[in-house]
Amino acid sequence: MAVLNVNPTRMELTRLKKQLATATRGHKLLKDKRDELMRQFLDTVREAKTLRERFEENMAQVNTDFLAASSVMSKEALDTALLAPKQEVYLEQSVRNVMSVDIPVYKISMRTSDESDIYSYGFASTSFELDDAVRGLSELLPVMLELAEKEKAVKLMADEIEKTRRRVNALEHVLIPRYQETIHFITMKLEENERSSRARLMKVKDMMIKQQLEHKHAHPETL
Amino acid sequence: MVKIAVMGDTESIKGFAALGLDIYPCESDDGAEDLFKKITAADYGIVYVSERLTILLKKDIERLNSRQGISVVPIPGVSGNNGYGTASLKAAVEKAVGSDIIFNK
Numbered sequence: 001m002a003v004l005n006v007n008p009t010r011m012e013l014t015r016l017k018k019q020l021a022t023a024t025r026g027h028k029l030l031k032d033k034r035d036e037l038m039r040q041f042l043d044t045v046r047e048a049k050t051l052r053e054r055f056e057e058n059m060a061q062v063n064t065d066f067l068a069a070s071s072v073m074s075k076e077a078l079d080t081a082l083l084a085p086k087q088e089v090y091l092e093q094s095v096r097n098v099m100s101v102d103i104p105v106y107k108i109s110m111r112t113s114d115e116s117d118i119y120s121y122g123f124a125s126t127s128f129e130l131d132d133a134v135r136g137l138s139e140l141l142p143v144m145l146e147l148a149e150k151e152k153a154v155k156l157m158a159d160e161i162e163k164t165r166r167r168v169n170a171l172e173h174v175l176i177p178r179y180q181e182t183i184h185f186i187t188m189k190l191e192e193n194e195r196s197s198r199a200r201l202m203k204v205k206d207m208m209i210k211q212q213l214e215h216k217h218a219h220p221e222t223l
Numbered sequence: 224m225v226k227i228a229v230m231g232d233t234e235s236i237k238g239f240a241a242l243g244l245d246i247y248p249c250e251s252d253d254g255a256e257d258l259f260k261k262i263t264a265a266d267y268g269i270v271y272v273s274e275r276l277t278i279l280l281k282k283d284i285e286r287l288n289s290r291q292g293i294s295v296v297p298i299p300g301v302s303g304n305n306g307y308g309t310a311s312l313k314a315a316v317e318k319a320v321g322s323d324i325i326f327n328k
Contacts, residue, residue, distance in 0.1 A: 038319070045316055045325050052308050056299055063301045066238055078237070087243035090224045091268040102291055106268065108227075111243065120241050137238045144296070148269045152294035154312060158319040159289050 004182040008189035016186070020179040027171040034164045037099045041157045048150035055143050062140060065133035072127045081121035081130060087111060089141075101160045103153040106145050228262050231273025235300030239271070255279050263293055273300035277307045285311075 006012045070078055088111035095102040119134060229239040233248040240246045247262055249255050259280050262270055270293060277284060277297045284295045288311075297308040313326045 041319055042325070045312065048312055049309075049325060052312065056304055056308070059299050060304065062238065063235070063299070066234070067301060070234070082237050082241045085240050085243050087241070089227055089243040091227050093225060093268050104268075104294065133238055134241050138242050141242060144271065144298070145269070148271075148294050148296045151296055151308075151312065152288065154315045155288040156291075158315040161319040 002178065002181075003185045004178060006182060006186070008186045010190065013183065013186045013190070016179055016183050020176065020183065023171055023175050023179060027168060027176060030164055030168045030171065033099055034161060034168055037101070037157060037161050037164060040098055041154070041161060044150055044153050044157065048147065048154050051143060051147045051150055055140065055147050058136065058140050058143070062133055062136040065129055065136060069127055069130035069133055072129060077125065078130070081126050082134075084120055086120045098153075098157070099160070101153075101156050103156060104149055106149050108141070108145060225266050225268035227269045227271070228265075228267045229271045229298075230259065230262060231271075231276060231298070231300055232302075235273045235298075235302070236271075244271075249276060252276075252279055256283070259283060263287060263295075267293060269293070270295045271298045272296070273298055274305050274307045275300055275302060278305070 004016075006016070073081075090109045090111070092107040092109060094105045094107075096105050097103070119131065121130075123131070226245055228245045228247060229236045230247040230249055232250055236246045236248065245267075247258055249258050255276050256279070259270075259272070259276075260283070263283075272280065272284070272295055274297045284297075287293055287295050297311065299305075299308075309326065313323055316325050317323050
């Protein structure tokens with residue numbers, strides 16, 4: 001692994017040590033975030049899966065009812081019955097924060113509170129299959145809402161997990177080893193410098209002693 | 224306060240009109256993309272798209288669903304269920320976990 005391009009000084013060493021401490025702490029935090037996100041993600045996916053299965057099953061039933069209705073009623077009659085609704089649905093959106101992922105929470109409100117307002121037609125001219133179909137669909141609406149909420153949550157969490165995992169891996173396998181190696185490199189370099197200056201001092205001292213001895217031999221009378 | 228839209232072939236989505244959702248019928252594949260863009264630009268919180276169209280609009284749907292805001296949910300139409308909804312959940316699991324551990328049972 002590459003050592004960072006830095007000057008081997010004590011100041012640089014302190015700076016790098018601080019950075020390593022920050023990186024290690026960040027790594028730990030991100031790892032915790034990833035694990036918790038994953039746990040919640042798996043729960044949400046399981047819920048979304050059951051919801052979707054339930055929804056698709058019921059939707060198939062509703063579609064069959066609609067087909068039955070359209071087979072006994074003319075297309076025009078069906079259109080008149082359905083396409084001028086009495087009811088209107090409004091959606092209230094809010095967000096819930098799950099490990100820094102903003103997950104939508106939906107709540108619906110109706111224009112009128114009367115439940116029978118979903119039947120936007122007179123019962124005399126329509127078939128009972130249509131009533132079944134519309135009732136089935138209105139019962140399905142809460143499921144559809146929850147499904148939208150969960151599926152969106154699943155998508156957003158999957159993206160966030162991927163991002164967090166990349167960050168964790170980058171810290172673990174690139175940044176932290178790089179810091180560690182650079183710190184090791186600077187420590188070694190500083191020790192080496194210290195050893196070499198000590199060796200130089202010893203050498204100088206030797207030379208000085210030698211000089212003094214020679215001086216003594218040359219001029220014994222000075223003693 | 225936003226609303227909910229349903230997009231798909233008329234037969235599949237007609238019923239939602241009775242409930243008070245806004246329906247956008249789309250019979251031909253050509254106009255689907257433009258219609259979808261128009262819907263997502265408007266004030267909607269959730270857009271239900273019938274599964275036949277989701278294949279056509281796959282790119283746009285994925286782009287929107289990976290962002291905050293509007294959520295696009297595939298629904299089966301009268302012509303049946305092509306499994307797009309489950310497949311997209313599966314893809315999300317694969318993305319997050321690395322391999323599919325939920326649907327692969």
